[in-house]
Ligand SMILES: O=C(O)CCC(=O)C(=O)O
């Protein structure tokens with residue numbers, strides 16, 4: 001059910017091929033009767049969240065392979081249009097969040113990201129483009145674009161609830177606790193992003209997408225076959241035993257290494273965002289990742305961000321606290337665990353957190369990933 005996968009080394013000296021991200025098959029959660037299968041998928045997700053904050057989800061039982069291929073074809077058709085055509089759905093026409101963003105318009109930590117993108121958010125009642133995040137989505141005028149993407153959004157929303165349920169089981173939540181958590185995500189304020197990456201020139205020291213953590217709940221990333229582009233940061237603590245010689249010191253962040261996470265047919269890459277850090281009271285960490293695409297092709301990726309409801313009050317879950325207390329009993333003398341136990345994450349209302357983030361980025365001229 002869970003297997004190991006080694007990624008291929010990229011040319012970048014700071015990247016080592018040490019990836020062992022698990023592949024977790026969601027099938028038992030699609031067919032209703034395999035309780036044991038569900039439990040072991042839930043346990044595998046729990047282990048992956050403790051260790052990496054990233055894993056592959058095998059979705060062959062849930063998504064037909066042609067579906068995302070078709071989305072990618074539609075995305076390429078849009079990105080191949082003349083600039084003036086693309087600018088007709090610019091996010092500046094709307095609430096500065098929904099719409100098309102030009103190549104290098106997004107800035108992460110002071111550097112322009114070498115990608116273009118279209119963003120869609122959950123539609124709102126009474127849209128008002130003068131209000132942060134409260135405008136209307138702008139769809140390209142390409143036959144079938146809207147229908148195919150809406151079908152994908154519905155599918156990813158359903159997957160979001162499935163993975164959340166599996167995570168609740170992985171944390172040992174009771175049915176009642178799961179119902180409470182479900183009520184925070186059953187009207188997800190989702191985001192769909194369609195990203196287009198021309199190759200980053202060799203002499204460009206920037207990034208296709210700078211290092212960031214996702215800020216929400218769950219990210220489901222479908223990407224085309226391009227290899228060596230997406231990189232995930234693994235802190236040293238998880239690598240020390242396996243491969244002590246390969247740890248690269250990183251200035252400004254923890255020690256660790258960047259691994260490449262290549263696409264696997266039939267799988268999407270799943271990672272957890274900062275809201276899961278709060279729910280799990282830091283038991284799960286959302287992980288830094290970035291994109292460096294230096295190949296010769298135009299890369300397309302389509303992340304779907306399954307987020308909490310806009311008004312969800314996200315606070316540490318009792319189930320995570322139970323696990324932390326158990327850990328504490330096992331390792332009572334261990335200083336780090338004492339600190340973990342004492343630190344309680346501040347609750348946040350997801351919509352307030354998101355609004356602040358978007359506002360700040362707008363004021364500072366920063367980007368989505370700052
Ligand atoms: O394009 C990718 O592979 C990753 C994009 C990403 O991390 C994001 O949009 O948050």
Ligand SMILES: [Fe+2]
Nearest residue numbers: 212213214289
């Ligand atoms: Fe991301």
